[in-house]
Amino acid sequence: MYSVGNSIIKKEVQDYINANLTTDLHALLLKKSPFPDVSMLEIVQQIKGKQTAQKKFPFLLKEGIIFPPQLNLEQASSEKTAEYKSQILTGNKLIDLTSGFGIDAFYLSQNFNEVTLVEQNQPLLNVVKHNWTVLGRKATFIHQNLEDFLQANKDYFNSIYLDPARRDSNKNKVFLLEDLSPDILEIREKLLDSADQVVIKLSPLIDLKYLVSALPGIFRIEIIAVKNDVKEVVIFLSKEKKAGILVNCINLESGETVFTFTFGEEESAQAGYSEPEKFIYIPNNSILKAGIFNLISERFGLNKLHPNTHLYTSGQKINDFPGRVFSMETIESKQIKKKEQFNIISKNYPLKPEDIKKKYAIKDGGKDYLIFTQSKKGKIILKSV
Numbered sequence: 001m002y003s004v005g006n007s008i009i010k011k012e013v014q015d016y017i018n019a020n021l022t023t024d025l026h027a028l029l030l031k032k033s034p035f036p037d038v039s040m041l042e043i044v045q046q047i048k049g050k051q052t053a054q055k056k057f058p059f060l061l062k063e064g065i066i067f068p069p070q071l072n073l074e075q076a077s078s079e080k081t082a083e084y085k086s087q088i089l090t091g092n093k094l095i096d097l098t099s100g101f102g103i104d105a106f107y108l109s110q111n112f113n114e115v116t117l118v119e120q121n122q123p124l125l126n127v128v129k130h131n132w133t134v135l136g137r138k139a140t141f142i143h144q145n146l147e148d149f150l151q152a153n154k155d156y157f158n159s160i161y162l163d164p165a166r167r168d169s170n171k172n173k174v175f176l177l178e179d180l181s182p183d184i185l186e187i188r189e190k191l192l193d194s195a196d197q198v199v200i201k202l203s204p205l206i207d208l209k210y211l212v213s214a215l216p217g218i219f220r221i222e223i224i225a226v227k228n229d230v231k232e233v234v235i236f237l238s239k240e241k242k243a244g245i246l247v248n249c250i251n252l253e254s255g256e257t258v259f260t261f262t263f264g265e266e267e268s269a270q271a272g273y274s275e276p277e278k279f280i281y282i283p284n285n286s287i288l289k290a291g292i293f294n295l296i297s298e299r300f301g302l303n304k305l306h307p308n309t310h311l312y313t314s315g316q317k318i319n320d321f322p323g324r325v326f327s328m329e330t331i332e333s334k335q336i337k338k339k340e341q342f343n344i345i346s347k348n349y350p351l352k353p354e355d356i357k358k359k360y361a362i363k364d365g366g367k368d369y370l371i372f373t374q375s376k377k378g379k380i381i382l383k384s385v
Protein backbone atom coordinates (compact mmCIF):
# COMPACT_ATOMS: atom_id res chain seq x y z
CA MET A 1 0.00 0.00 0.00
CA TYR A 2 1.12 3.56 -0.55
CA SER A 3 -0.07 7.09 -0.03
CA VAL A 4 0.18 10.21 -2.10
CA GLY A 5 0.18 13.31 0.05
CA ASN A 6 -1.40 16.62 -0.88
CA SER A 7 2.05 18.18 -1.27
CA ILE A 8 2.49 16.38 -4.57
CA ILE A 9 0.09 18.80 -6.29
CA LYS A 10 1.88 21.95 -5.06
CA LYS A 11 3.00 24.10 -7.99
CA GLU A 12 6.74 23.87 -7.25
CA VAL A 13 6.56 20.07 -6.98
CA GLN A 14 4.56 19.75 -10.22
CA ASP A 15 7.04 22.11 -11.98
CA TYR A 16 9.90 19.86 -10.83
CA ILE A 17 8.03 16.76 -12.08
CA ASN A 18 7.32 18.38 -15.47
CA ALA A 19 10.95 19.49 -15.81
CA ASN A 20 12.12 15.88 -15.27
CA LEU A 21 9.78 14.00 -17.61
CA THR A 22 12.68 12.78 -19.75
CA THR A 23 15.31 12.48 -17.01
CA ASP A 24 16.88 9.09 -16.29
CA LEU A 25 14.74 7.85 -13.41
CA HIS A 26 17.42 5.58 -11.90
CA ALA A 27 19.74 8.58 -11.61
CA LEU A 28 16.93 10.72 -10.21
CA LEU A 29 16.15 8.14 -7.52
CA LEU A 30 19.72 8.42 -6.23
CA LYS A 31 19.26 12.16 -5.66
CA LYS A 32 17.82 13.77 -2.57
CA SER A 33 14.33 15.19 -2.98
CA PRO A 34 14.40 19.01 -3.08
CA PHE A 35 11.15 19.02 -1.05
CA PRO A 36 11.01 18.13 2.66
CA ASP A 37 7.48 16.70 2.49
CA VAL A 38 7.72 14.77 -0.82
CA SER A 39 10.03 11.79 -1.30
CA MET A 40 11.95 11.12 -4.52
CA LEU A 41 9.99 7.85 -4.82
CA GLU A 42 6.73 9.80 -4.95
CA ILE A 43 8.17 12.17 -7.54
CA VAL A 44 9.34 9.29 -9.74
CA GLN A 45 5.90 7.66 -9.42
CA GLN A 46 4.33 10.84 -10.81
CA ILE A 47 6.87 11.04 -13.65
CA LYS A 48 6.16 7.43 -14.62
CA GLY A 49 2.44 8.20 -14.44
CA LYS A 50 2.76 11.14 -16.81
CA GLN A 51 4.94 9.14 -19.20
CA THR A 52 2.34 6.35 -19.27
CA ALA A 53 -0.50 8.86 -19.66
CA GLN A 54 1.14 10.38 -22.76
CA LYS A 55 0.62 7.11 -24.59
CA LYS A 56 -2.19 5.34 -22.77
CA PHE A 57 -4.52 8.00 -21.35
CA PRO A 58 -3.66 11.49 -22.58
CA PHE A 59 -6.92 12.87 -21.12
CA LEU A 60 -5.15 12.73 -17.74
CA LEU A 61 -2.35 15.11 -18.77
CA LYS A 62 -4.01 17.89 -16.84
CA GLU A 63 -2.97 20.09 -13.98
CA GLY A 64 -3.81 18.55 -10.59
CA ILE A 65 -4.03 14.91 -11.73
CA ILE A 66 -2.09 12.41 -9.59
CA PHE A 67 -0.87 8.96 -10.54
CA PRO A 68 -0.77 5.65 -8.63
CA PRO A 69 2.13 3.13 -8.73
CA GLN A 70 3.20 1.38 -11.92
CA LEU A 71 1.14 -1.81 -11.37
CA ASN A 72 -2.11 0.18 -11.27
CA LEU A 73 -1.10 2.05 -14.43
CA GLU A 74 -0.34 -1.24 -16.17
CA GLN A 75 -3.63 -2.80 -15.06
CA ALA A 76 -5.67 0.15 -16.31
CA SER A 77 -7.40 0.08 -19.69
CA SER A 78 -6.28 2.50 -22.37
CA GLU A 79 -8.30 5.59 -23.19
CA LYS A 80 -8.87 4.17 -26.68
CA THR A 81 -10.51 0.88 -25.61
CA ALA A 82 -12.38 2.56 -22.72
CA GLU A 83 -13.85 5.07 -25.16
CA TYR A 84 -15.00 2.28 -27.48
CA LYS A 85 -16.67 0.46 -24.56
CA SER A 86 -18.46 3.67 -23.57
CA GLN A 87 -20.14 3.69 -26.98
CA ILE A 88 -21.62 0.22 -26.51
CA LEU A 89 -22.62 0.56 -22.84
CA THR A 90 -25.32 3.02 -21.88
CA GLY A 91 -28.06 3.18 -19.29
CA ASN A 92 -29.18 4.74 -16.03
CA LYS A 93 -27.17 3.03 -13.25
CA LEU A 94 -23.69 1.61 -13.62
CA ILE A 95 -21.42 0.01 -11.05
CA ASP A 96 -17.76 -0.77 -11.68
CA LEU A 97 -16.83 -3.37 -9.08
CA THR A 98 -13.11 -3.31 -9.89
CA SER A 99 -12.46 0.41 -10.25
CA GLY A 100 -8.64 0.23 -10.26
CA PHE A 101 -7.32 3.53 -11.64
CA GLY A 102 -10.84 4.19 -12.97
CA ILE A 103 -10.05 4.65 -16.67
CA ASP A 104 -12.88 2.35 -17.79
CA ALA A 105 -15.24 3.81 -15.20
CA PHE A 106 -14.45 7.37 -16.28
CA TYR A 107 -15.32 6.71 -19.92
CA LEU A 108 -18.31 4.48 -19.11
CA SER A 109 -19.66 7.15 -16.74
CA GLN A 110 -20.27 9.44 -19.74
CA ASN A 111 -23.35 7.46 -20.75
CA PHE A 112 -24.90 6.71 -17.36
CA ASN A 113 -26.77 8.95 -14.92
CA GLU A 114 -25.51 7.31 -11.73
CA VAL A 115 -22.11 5.68 -11.28
CA THR A 116 -20.66 3.73 -8.35
CA LEU A 117 -17.03 2.62 -8.07
CA VAL A 118 -15.92 -0.20 -5.77
CA GLU A 119 -12.25 -0.84 -5.05
CA GLN A 120 -10.48 -2.82 -2.31
CA ASN A 121 -7.30 -0.73 -2.47
CA GLN A 122 -7.98 2.38 -0.37
CA PRO A 123 -5.02 4.59 -1.47
CA LEU A 124 -5.83 3.82 -5.11
CA LEU A 125 -9.47 4.75 -4.60
CA ASN A 126 -8.35 8.00 -2.93
CA VAL A 127 -6.30 8.86 -6.01
CA VAL A 128 -9.31 8.17 -8.27
CA LYS A 129 -11.60 10.25 -6.06
CA HIS A 130 -9.16 13.16 -6.17
CA ASN A 131 -8.78 12.94 -9.97
CA TRP A 132 -12.51 12.76 -10.62
CA THR A 133 -12.97 15.92 -8.57
CA VAL A 134 -10.29 17.62 -10.70
CA LEU A 135 -12.05 16.36 -13.84
CA GLY A 136 -15.47 17.45 -12.57
CA ARG A 137 -17.00 13.96 -12.66
CA LYS A 138 -19.35 12.76 -9.90
CA ALA A 139 -19.63 9.19 -8.55
CA THR A 140 -20.17 7.20 -5.38
CA PHE A 141 -16.85 5.72 -4.22
CA ILE A 142 -16.93 2.60 -2.06
CA HIS A 143 -13.83 1.17 -0.42
CA GLN A 144 -14.74 -2.47 0.04
CA ASN A 145 -14.03 -5.97 -1.05
CA LEU A 146 -16.57 -6.53 -3.86
CA GLU A 147 -17.69 -9.91 -2.51
CA ASP A 148 -18.70 -8.21 0.76
CA PHE A 149 -20.33 -5.41 -1.19
CA LEU A 150 -22.41 -7.88 -3.25
CA GLN A 151 -23.40 -9.81 -0.14
CA ALA A 152 -24.90 -6.73 1.51
CA ASN A 153 -26.12 -4.98 -1.66
CA LYS A 154 -29.85 -4.38 -2.18
CA ASP A 155 -29.48 -2.01 -5.14
CA TYR A 156 -30.20 -2.99 -8.76
CA PHE A 157 -28.10 -1.76 -11.69
CA ASN A 158 -28.50 -1.61 -15.47
CA SER A 159 -24.90 -2.70 -15.91
CA ILE A 160 -22.24 -4.15 -13.68
CA TYR A 161 -18.74 -3.77 -15.09
CA LEU A 162 -15.74 -5.83 -13.97
CA ASP A 163 -12.13 -5.83 -15.05
CA PRO A 164 -10.62 -8.57 -12.89
CA ALA A 165 -6.93 -8.53 -12.02
CA ARG A 166 -4.75 -11.54 -12.87
CA ARG A 167 -3.68 -13.45 -9.82
CA ASP A 168 -0.80 -15.08 -11.62
CA SER A 169 1.43 -13.22 -14.02
CA ASN A 170 2.89 -16.39 -15.57
CA LYS A 171 2.24 -15.60 -19.23
CA ASN A 172 2.87 -19.12 -20.49
CA LYS A 173 0.12 -20.68 -18.46
CA VAL A 174 -3.27 -21.46 -19.95
CA PHE A 175 -5.58 -18.61 -19.12
CA LEU A 176 -8.42 -19.76 -16.86
CA LEU A 177 -11.25 -17.84 -15.20
CA GLU A 178 -10.14 -19.25 -11.83
CA ASP A 179 -6.88 -17.29 -12.17
CA LEU A 180 -8.74 -14.00 -11.82
CA SER A 181 -9.46 -11.82 -8.83
CA PRO A 182 -12.40 -11.81 -8.27
CA ASP A 183 -13.30 -15.37 -9.26
CA ILE A 184 -16.15 -14.75 -11.72
CA LEU A 185 -17.47 -18.31 -11.50
CA GLU A 186 -17.93 -17.97 -7.75
CA ILE A 187 -19.85 -14.67 -7.85
CA ARG A 188 -21.68 -15.21 -11.17
CA GLU A 189 -25.16 -15.78 -9.68
CA LYS A 190 -24.90 -12.85 -7.29
CA LEU A 191 -23.82 -10.59 -10.14
CA LEU A 192 -26.70 -11.68 -12.36
CA ASP A 193 -29.16 -11.08 -9.51
CA SER A 194 -27.99 -7.49 -9.19
CA ALA A 195 -28.16 -6.17 -12.78
CA ASP A 196 -29.77 -6.45 -16.22
CA GLN A 197 -26.36 -7.29 -17.65
CA VAL A 198 -22.85 -8.00 -16.43
CA VAL A 199 -19.96 -6.85 -18.60
CA ILE A 200 -16.52 -8.36 -17.97
CA LYS A 201 -13.20 -7.42 -19.52
CA LEU A 202 -10.89 -10.40 -20.03
CA SER A 203 -7.42 -11.01 -21.35
CA PRO A 204 -6.95 -11.44 -25.12
CA LEU A 205 -5.29 -14.76 -24.25
CA ILE A 206 -8.55 -16.36 -23.18
CA ASP A 207 -9.86 -19.21 -25.32
CA LEU A 208 -13.36 -18.36 -26.54
CA LYS A 209 -14.67 -21.94 -26.73
CA TYR A 210 -13.53 -22.59 -23.16
CA LEU A 211 -15.06 -19.29 -22.04
CA VAL A 212 -18.48 -19.99 -23.54
CA SER A 213 -18.60 -23.49 -22.06
CA ALA A 214 -17.31 -22.44 -18.62
CA LEU A 215 -19.52 -19.39 -18.14
CA PRO A 216 -23.23 -19.78 -18.89
CA GLY A 217 -25.26 -16.70 -19.84
CA ILE A 218 -22.90 -15.03 -22.33
CA PHE A 219 -24.91 -13.31 -25.06
CA ARG A 220 -22.33 -10.99 -26.59
CA ILE A 221 -18.55 -10.92 -27.05
CA GLU A 222 -16.42 -7.99 -28.21
CA ILE A 223 -12.87 -8.75 -29.38
CA ILE A 224 -11.16 -5.38 -29.32
CA ALA A 225 -7.87 -4.64 -31.09
CA VAL A 226 -6.02 -1.34 -31.30
CA LYS A 227 -3.91 -0.95 -34.44
CA ASN A 228 -4.40 -4.66 -35.09
CA ASP A 229 -3.12 -5.70 -31.66
CA VAL A 230 -5.84 -7.56 -29.72
CA LYS A 231 -6.10 -5.88 -26.32
CA GLU A 232 -9.33 -7.09 -24.75
CA VAL A 233 -12.07 -9.68 -24.90
CA VAL A 234 -15.20 -8.18 -23.37
CA ILE A 235 -18.15 -10.41 -22.56
CA PHE A 236 -21.78 -9.56 -21.79
CA LEU A 237 -23.80 -11.86 -19.52
CA SER A 238 -27.44 -11.90 -18.56
CA LYS A 239 -29.85 -14.09 -16.68
CA GLU A 240 -32.36 -13.90 -19.48
CA LYS A 241 -31.90 -16.63 -22.09
CA LYS A 242 -30.94 -15.05 -25.42
CA ALA A 243 -30.71 -16.84 -28.75
CA GLY A 244 -27.14 -17.10 -30.03
CA ILE A 245 -24.02 -15.21 -29.01
CA LEU A 246 -23.26 -12.12 -31.05
CA VAL A 247 -19.52 -11.61 -31.63
CA ASN A 248 -18.03 -8.32 -32.81
CA CYS A 249 -14.40 -8.28 -33.95
CA ILE A 250 -13.20 -4.70 -33.69
CA ASN A 251 -10.09 -2.94 -34.92
CA LEU A 252 -9.63 0.60 -33.67
CA GLU A 253 -7.30 2.41 -35.98
CA SER A 254 -8.02 5.81 -37.54
CA GLY A 255 -11.63 4.63 -37.70
CA GLU A 256 -13.30 1.50 -36.53
CA THR A 257 -13.59 -1.80 -38.43
CA VAL A 258 -16.24 -4.22 -37.28
CA PHE A 259 -16.85 -7.81 -38.35
CA THR A 260 -19.92 -9.43 -36.81
CA PHE A 261 -20.95 -13.07 -36.61
CA THR A 262 -22.91 -15.43 -34.39
CA PHE A 263 -20.95 -17.90 -32.28
CA GLY A 264 -21.40 -21.32 -33.84
CA GLU A 265 -21.61 -20.05 -37.45
CA GLU A 266 -18.08 -21.31 -38.05
CA GLU A 267 -19.15 -24.91 -37.41
CA SER A 268 -21.42 -24.98 -40.47
CA ALA A 269 -19.25 -22.72 -42.70
CA GLN A 270 -17.35 -24.22 -45.66
CA ALA A 271 -14.06 -22.84 -46.94
CA GLY A 272 -13.07 -22.93 -50.60
CA TYR A 273 -9.42 -23.65 -51.49
CA SER A 274 -7.15 -22.57 -54.33
CA GLU A 275 -3.60 -21.64 -55.25
CA PRO A 276 -2.83 -17.89 -54.91
CA GLU A 277 -4.60 -15.53 -57.27
CA LYS A 278 -3.89 -11.83 -57.78
CA PHE A 279 -5.09 -10.61 -54.38
CA ILE A 280 -4.01 -11.99 -50.99
CA TYR A 281 -6.06 -11.18 -47.89
CA ILE A 282 -4.91 -11.24 -44.26
CA PRO A 283 -7.84 -10.83 -41.81
CA ASN A 284 -7.47 -8.47 -38.84
CA ASN A 285 -6.09 -10.09 -35.70
CA SER A 286 -9.39 -9.66 -33.82
CA ILE A 287 -10.95 -11.92 -36.50
CA LEU A 288 -8.10 -14.44 -36.34
CA LYS A 289 -8.53 -14.48 -32.55
CA ALA A 290 -12.17 -15.53 -33.11
CA GLY A 291 -10.95 -18.54 -35.12
CA ILE A 292 -13.60 -18.12 -37.85
CA PHE A 293 -11.33 -19.31 -40.64
CA ASN A 294 -14.02 -21.00 -42.76
CA LEU A 295 -16.59 -18.27 -42.22
CA ILE A 296 -14.23 -15.61 -43.65
CA SER A 297 -13.86 -17.68 -46.81
CA GLU A 298 -17.61 -18.15 -47.12
CA ARG A 299 -18.70 -14.58 -46.28
CA PHE A 300 -16.30 -12.85 -48.65
CA GLY A 301 -16.22 -15.52 -51.38
CA LEU A 302 -12.47 -15.96 -50.89
CA ASN A 303 -10.41 -19.13 -51.20
CA LYS A 304 -8.07 -20.27 -48.48
CA LEU A 305 -4.55 -21.36 -49.41
CA HIS A 306 -4.39 -24.35 -47.06
CA PRO A 307 -6.41 -25.60 -44.04
CA ASN A 308 -3.68 -24.32 -41.67
CA THR A 309 -2.77 -21.16 -43.61
CA HIS A 310 -5.09 -18.33 -42.66
CA LEU A 311 -4.43 -16.40 -45.85
CA TYR A 312 -7.16 -15.92 -48.43
CA THR A 313 -7.10 -15.22 -52.13
CA SER A 314 -9.23 -14.00 -55.02
CA GLY A 315 -8.87 -12.55 -58.50
CA GLN A 316 -11.07 -9.64 -57.39
CA LYS A 317 -10.31 -6.89 -54.95
CA ILE A 318 -12.76 -6.54 -52.04
CA ASN A 319 -12.49 -2.99 -50.77
CA ASP A 320 -14.29 -3.38 -47.45
CA PHE A 321 -12.36 -6.48 -46.33
CA PRO A 322 -11.64 -6.24 -42.55
CA GLY A 323 -7.90 -6.72 -42.88
CA ARG A 324 -4.98 -6.19 -45.22
CA VAL A 325 -5.12 -6.76 -48.96
CA PHE A 326 -2.02 -7.25 -51.11
CA SER A 327 -1.61 -7.55 -54.85
CA MET A 328 0.97 -10.36 -55.23
CA GLU A 329 2.66 -12.84 -57.53
CA THR A 330 4.26 -16.20 -56.78
CA ILE A 331 8.06 -16.22 -57.14
CA GLU A 332 10.91 -18.73 -56.92
CA SER A 333 13.39 -18.32 -54.05
CA LYS A 334 16.24 -17.73 -56.54
CA GLN A 335 14.46 -14.52 -57.67
CA ILE A 336 15.21 -12.92 -54.27
CA LYS A 337 18.34 -10.81 -54.61
CA LYS A 338 20.73 -10.23 -51.70
CA LYS A 339 20.41 -6.87 -49.89
CA GLU A 340 16.94 -6.24 -51.40
CA GLN A 341 14.56 -4.59 -48.96
CA PHE A 342 11.29 -6.27 -47.95
CA ASN A 343 8.82 -6.57 -45.11
CA ILE A 344 8.62 -10.28 -44.34
CA ILE A 345 5.46 -12.11 -43.38
CA SER A 346 5.69 -15.79 -42.42
CA LYS A 347 2.45 -17.77 -42.02
CA ASN A 348 2.33 -21.55 -41.62
CA TYR A 349 5.96 -21.67 -42.75
CA PRO A 350 8.81 -23.41 -40.90
CA LEU A 351 11.05 -20.30 -40.67
CA LYS A 352 10.35 -17.14 -38.67
CA PRO A 353 10.81 -13.72 -40.40
CA GLU A 354 14.15 -13.25 -38.60
CA ASP A 355 15.48 -16.57 -39.97
CA ILE A 356 14.18 -15.80 -43.46
CA LYS A 357 15.96 -12.43 -43.46
CA LYS A 358 19.22 -14.12 -42.50
CA LYS A 359 18.84 -16.98 -44.98
CA TYR A 360 18.22 -14.70 -47.99
CA ALA A 361 20.29 -11.69 -46.72
CA ILE A 362 17.21 -9.46 -46.99
CA LYS A 363 17.16 -5.92 -45.63
CA ASP A 364 14.11 -5.23 -43.48
CA GLY A 365 11.50 -2.55 -44.24
CA GLY A 366 10.57 -0.56 -47.32
CA LYS A 367 7.25 -0.68 -49.12
CA ASP A 368 7.44 -4.18 -50.65
CA TYR A 369 6.35 -7.44 -49.03
CA LEU A 370 7.34 -11.07 -49.24
CA ILE A 371 4.99 -13.69 -47.79
CA PHE A 372 6.45 -17.11 -46.99
CA THR A 373 3.66 -19.62 -46.60
CA GLN A 374 2.11 -22.92 -47.74
CA SER A 375 -0.66 -23.64 -50.17
CA LYS A 376 -2.15 -27.10 -50.64
CA LYS A 377 0.66 -27.80 -53.15
CA GLY A 378 3.42 -27.01 -50.66
CA LYS A 379 5.74 -24.15 -49.64
CA ILE A 380 5.41 -20.94 -51.67
CA ILE A 381 6.80 -17.40 -51.71
CA LEU A 382 4.61 -14.43 -52.69
CA LYS A 383 5.94 -10.99 -53.65
CA SER A 384 3.94 -7.77 -53.68
CA VAL A 385 3.48 -6.15 -57.10
Ligand SMILES: C[S@@+](CC[C@H](N)C(=O)[O-])C[C@H]1O[C@@H](n2cnc3c(N)ncnc32)[C@H](O)[C@@H]1O
Nearest residue numbers: 076077098100101102103104120145146163181
Ligand atom coordinates in the same frame (compact mmCIF):
# COMPACT_ATOMS: atom_id res chain seq x y z
C1 LIG B 1 -7.37 -4.61 -13.66
S1 LIG B 1 -7.71 -3.50 -12.39
C2 LIG B 1 -8.99 -2.50 -13.01
C3 LIG B 1 -8.55 -1.41 -13.95
C4 LIG B 1 -9.65 -0.49 -14.40
N1 LIG B 1 -10.62 -1.15 -15.23
C5 LIG B 1 -9.10 0.72 -15.14
O1 LIG B 1 -9.40 0.89 -16.33
O2 LIG B 1 -8.35 1.50 -14.53
C6 LIG B 1 -8.51 -4.52 -11.23
C7 LIG B 1 -8.79 -3.87 -9.87
O3 LIG B 1 -9.71 -4.70 -9.18
C8 LIG B 1 -9.42 -4.66 -7.81
N2 LIG B 1 -9.95 -5.89 -7.21
C9 LIG B 1 -9.57 -7.17 -7.47
N3 LIG B 1 -10.27 -8.03 -6.71
C10 LIG B 1 -11.13 -7.29 -5.97
C11 LIG B 1 -12.10 -7.60 -4.98
N4 LIG B 1 -12.34 -8.86 -4.64
N5 LIG B 1 -12.80 -6.57 -4.42
C12 LIG B 1 -12.57 -5.29 -4.80
N6 LIG B 1 -11.63 -4.92 -5.71
C13 LIG B 1 -10.92 -5.91 -6.29
C14 LIG B 1 -7.90 -4.58 -7.74
O4 LIG B 1 -7.49 -4.00 -6.52
C15 LIG B 1 -7.57 -3.73 -8.97
O5 LIG B 1 -7.39 -2.39 -8.63
